[in-house]
Amino acid sequence: MTDTLKNIETGNTGRSGNPILRFLGTYVFSSDHKIIGLQFLFSSLIWFAIGGMLALAIRWQLAFPWSDMPIFGPTLFASEGGQIPGVFYNMLFTMHATIMIFFVIIPILSGAFGNYLIPLMIGAEDMAFPRLNMFSYWFMWPAFACMILSFTMPGFGPTSGWTSYPTLSLITGDAQNFWILGLIFVGISSMIGSINYMTTILQMRAPGMHMFRMPMTVWAMFITAILQAFALPVLTAALFMQLSDRLLATGFFAPEAILVNDTTTISGGGEPLLWQHLFWFYSHPAVYIMILPAMGMVSDMLSCFARKPLFGYRPMIYSLTAIAGLGFVVWGHHMFVSGMNRILAISFMVSTMLIALPSGIKVFNWLGTLWGGRLFLTTPMLFSIGFVSMFIIGGLSGIVMAAPPVDIQIHDTYFIVAHFHYVLFGASVLGVMGAIYFWYPKMFGRKMNETLGKIHFFLTFIFLNGTFFPMHFLGARGFPRRYADPYRFEEFQDLLPLNQFITLCAFLMGAAQLIFLINFFGSLIWGKKAGRNPWNANSLEWSAPSPPQHGNFDFQPQVYRGPYEYSHPDRVDDYWPQIESPEPPDSNQISPPVG
Amino acid sequence: MRNVLLQSSCLLVVILILTTLTGCNPSPEPQFRFNRVAMLKQEKTDLSEGEIYPAEYQSEISNILTALYGTPNEPRFPFPLGDDDPAHEVLSLDNLNQAAGPVSIDRLHQTAGLYRELCSHCHGISGDGAGGTAPSLKPYPRDFRLGKFKFKSTPLRRMPTNEDLTRIIKNGIPGTAMPSFRTLPDNEIEALVDYVKYLTIRGQHERRLIAELANLDGQPILDFDLLKETDEQGQEIDEETIAENLEEFQAQLYMVVGEYLGEDIVSRWVEPEDEIIEIENAPAAFLLDHPAHATLILQGKELFYGKANCVQCHGETGLGDGQTANFDDWTNDWLKTAGVAYEQPATYVDFLKAGALYPKPIVPRNLRTPVFRGGNLPSDVYRRIANGIEGTPMPSSPTLSTGEIWALVCYVKSLPYENQGVKRNELPVNERVVD
Amino acid sequence: MNRLWSILFFLVPILGMGTFVMAAWGMPPFQGAWLPENYSVAGKTIDHLFYLLNWISALIFIGTGIVIGWVIWKYDHRRRDTANYFSHNFKLELIWTIIPAIILVFIAFYQMNSWAETKMIRPTIMQNGQPVTKPPMVLVMAKRFGWEFHYAGPDGLIETQDDDYIENELVLPINTDIVLQLETRDVIHSFFVPQLRVKQDIVPGMKQFIWFRGTATAEMDIACTELCGWGHYTMKGRLRLVTPKDYNLWLAERRALQNPPIDSEQQKAPAGQPGSE
Secondary structure, three states, rough: HHHHHHHOOOOOOOOOOHHHHHHHHHHHHOOOHHHHHHHHHHHHHHHHHHHHHHHHHHHHHHHOOOOOOOOHHHOOOOOHHHOHHHHHHHHHHHHHHHHHHHHHHHHHHHHHHHHHHHHHOOOOOOOOOOOHHHHHHHHHHHHHHHHHHHHHHOOOOOOOOOOOOOOOEEEEOOOHHHHHHHHHHHHHHHHHHHHHHHHHHHOOOOOOOOOOOHHHHHHHHHHHEEEEEEEEHHHHHHHHHHHHHHHOOOOOOOOEEEEOOOOOOOOOOOOHHOOOHHHHHHHHHHHHOOOOOHHHHHHHHHHHHHOOOOOOOHHHHHHHHHHHHHHHOOOOHOOOEEEEEEEEHHHHHHHHHHHHHHHHHHHHHHHHHHHHOOOOOOOHHHHHHHHHHHHHHHHHHHHHHHHHHHHHHHHHHHHHHHHHHHHHHHHHHHHHHHHHHHHHHHHEEEEHHHHHHHHHHHHHHHHHHHHHHHHHHHHHOOEEOOOOHHHHHHHHHHHHHHHHHHHHHHHHHHHHHHHHHHHHHHHHHHHHHHOOOOOOOOHHHOOOOOOEOEOOHHHHHHOOOOEEEEEEEEOOOOOOOOOOOOOOOOOOOOOOOOO | EEEEEEEEHHHHHHHHHHHHHHOOOOOOOOOOOOOOHHHHHHHHHHHOOOOOOHHHHHHHHHHHHHHHOOOOOEEEEEOOOOHHHHHHHHHHHHHHHHHHOOOOOOOOOOOOOHHOOOOOOOOHHOOOOOOOOOHHHHOOOOHHHHHHOOOOOOOOOOOOOOHHHHHHHHHHOOOOOOOOOOOOOOOHHHHHHHHHHHHHHHHHHHHHHOHHHHHHHHOOOHHHHHOOOOOOOOOEEOOOHHHHHHHHHHHHHHHOOOOOOHHHHHHOOOOHHHHHHOOOOEEHOOOOOOOOHHHHHHHHHHHHOOOOOHHHOOOOOOOOOOOOOOOOOOHHHHHHOOOOOOOHHHHHHHHHOOOEEEEEEEEEOOOOOOOOOOOOHHHHHHHHHOOOOOOOOOOOOOOOOOHHHHHHHHHHHHHHHHHOOOOHHHHHHHHHOOO | OHHHHHHHHHHHHHHHHHHHHHHHHHOOOOOOOOOOOOOOOHHHHHHHHHHHOOOOOOOHHHHHHHHHHHHHOOOOOHHHHOOOOOOOOHHHHHHHHHHHHHHHHHHHOHHHHHHHHHOOOOOOOOOEEEEEEEEOEEEEEOOEEEEEEEEOOOOOOOOOOOOOEEEEEEEEOOOOOEEEEEEEEEOOOEEEEHHOOOOEEOOOOEEEEEEEOOOOOOEEEEEOOOOOOOOOOEEEEEEEEHHHHHHHHHHHHHHHHHOOEEEHHHHOOOOOOOOOO
């Protein structure tokens, strides 16, 4: 950390002699992509803790329905014996999803790692638009404010689910307005970020860095940025429409004569399904926004620790592109039983089947990368293999429910919950965890503790499966999502013990993250000092100092080869950095210092 | 930067520990909420401006009620006459225990805590109609403590029968937030019926005790000093005074338990079945396929606009838009006392603070939708017209003959379908049916 | 150490498949945590598809799972001096592109009929020698938070004055094509009967039709599966499938309730102006 401080101080940020102003300029209102990346990282981790607490509260209610809920019970509902009302449960899952999707996974992938890694990996000094980059982080703060404000509204938050389907979302409490505003700000932040990433990747690559010499991480960030740029405007428009429906009674999403609470709403002429189409037109690509960067980072980690070139580099890029492209035409599979045209369901089914193909190819390529390698099972490697393993489960259950007749039974049940938690937690979060362990030495100049890391992986992996795998069975049974008390139905009463088991695993999984917390913050102080290239990796960022100074490189990077030249038969070393000149080192040429 | 991170990590750990600690403190055992609205109302009517009843009264009433009725976890019921007490006909302690208490987690093998599982979200743990979801509802959930029930087979100001309460729980109240609990087993519905009565009696009793405060003149409700055999100096009191004191204490006790409870409150719950208003047979023209059916409808229509004067509230079109500035008795109970305009919340802000729900005007039924709150069978509609609806401006109709009431029922039942031949866009605006 | 991790990853397919098979066969502790018993004709096809897709998935799951465990077991860095340097294999890539593609196309076509039958081809009845779509026999009106079931009256049409209406209790005959019309009063609800493999969202402003054919008498829950507000979990209805005979008895009983006791004297003189005295 002191290195970061020193490096940055030697940069151009010391605008003022006043230490407070200097601190603000360096760490708060910084336009350095690395600081912005870290800002995203830290705020996402804090929200991750909040979102996790909400998840545990959900699990508590499902295991011990209506009993005295820890923390929330005594503080908010003491007069009711700590028993939460049903509407509070709705708030819990709404905010859990919103926080995890919009404040954790998207910002930590695109915001934190995208910001930190893109310029370093392509050999640029900074982003193409550093100020814009700073704004992209600072637009997150109004969003944070809106979300926190919405917690203070009656009902303790928005209660219409993260999908926020009208007409329910038009009649719920005022917290919904702040929820909408919050998402609009997040959207602006992502939009600014995506423009910046695209420009940077297209315009700022170091000499010799062709598009097809870029690491998969950068490719994934590039494709993700395109997805965001094209899908987000639709969500933003839809959000504004919903806001005006709520505040100005425009009735875009409200049909006539809905009788709610003894009151007939007159504003009408709208169509609730319109929202679902607009929402999923963004939110299905958003699923890929939440997984593609993790795929890219995992590809890099797998190749590095298998000491072997990435298998099928170009097919990997093509399949990324195919996923992104097809991602725009599969949104209807969220709506098979929604009442949309039933013939249309068939075409969405076909496109969904198609999108399984590139995803499958990626999995096979990862296995091909591991095959015949020389595996170093470091913590990031374990998380990466865990990513592949969990992504297979999430992907396969995706095919099961892509079949509309089967979806009739499992739509909006815990089967769906199991599926997207395998993809978002099992895959994306494991990928992010691996990436934190992997790039931590670059960010802070010290390595995280490997033993703690492995324990963390082991426990997370075990309990994540214990939590999410049984949910498939619940879903097959028809156990519906979003029920505060499913046991009111004779049908589901005997599923209580299984739910208690899931809750136990969820709490243990939550506890296992404390190890990560200790490791993360402890390693800032006691971690082993890391040199420039602690993992003997190839890509450009490992040639820069750890942590890199303002402006990143202390030499002009020149790229000679792709990022995956591990165990090249012509080399003694099992790695071949991208910047290393093929000619024997010339004494005149600037080469990076070793270590 | 490392220091900053270190500090923030320490802060995070402290926050985590604190939250875990608060999480380990379970909520205190729930208590019935004191009827502060009734107390405030009493202050406004009995005392001069700005004066309030001493806080001791509140705790004393709470203590008395707890002694008599127990807590939400452990309900009790005072049966002053022991096993012969007529209150045994009204409710059974076993049923109360089944309905009360925290929700049992393992519902496969036992049922307990029914009220808190199914009802308290809206009706509140004390039956005050102020549960967590209540503020967002319209109409508000029933506040049992007034002892008034809308949909019953008995006349106004009489208590409903078990069957009436059961029917409401089973069918729900269409058009309101009250759902149907048809899927509950009969014994559980029975338990809930008894618990509703228990909450009602407790609430009525509480209101009576609060109403009595004006007569107490600062004295305690139950003066336990009267039971002492020595005075303040330790001198023995002569037997005559002791006897007098005892008599006075018994009088107080009688006031607290005997009079209100036995004679005034509970007795009204005993066998309300005796009071059921019988329904006489309907004319044959009531049948849909009867040739004179249209005539009967016409007769009902005349009554609707004429003698019965339904049009005054339910409106020219039957859309329920005739009279919209009324409140139901549960709101009027304190709103009238506050003596203020509904448009100026500032004048009754005290009551809102004391726990009263923001007043919402009562809306006459829109008769153009085939939804009847008290049930849509002809006999249900007959009872609504004949008996009136307790607590609302809907009056009973002693002046109408049986035949006339049947004609009205016939007309009202036909109203939702009256315009079936008419094009939709020619219908009144908020009549357009969703389809 | 590497071998231990290898075992951990081997455990994923082993335990995954193991628990799946245990759940499918109802072995403790997973008894009941699987597809509920099926009572409809279309449900059989859906179950068949569910099993088929799960078996295909299982094969891929086991295959890839074993590969992951195996590479960790085999290619430990302590047992190898160097990794094999290769970055592509055109033939292999072609194989693992084409075979999954064929499987996916097969799945896509294989299920189309089932979807068409359950959601697109409504049962017909013969009228004047022409097949016409069967009219709905019950109007299901969803509302916050309950189900109103409006049975067609003697005229056989819903939404007329002789409709009978009952809340949260649906009684239907087996071995009959049943058509339900779904509507909602307020927000989006979803009509879900797990044992019949029936689910349909009900959107405000739209009529939805569903149809199924019960195969055996049973009693089951109706659940709402689209978030509809604070009482979403309370939207419980009960569906009883009975024999057509019992159904007719029940219907007659309900219809008898629709009319109050009729004055037999006045029946002779219907125009006798009731209440004119």
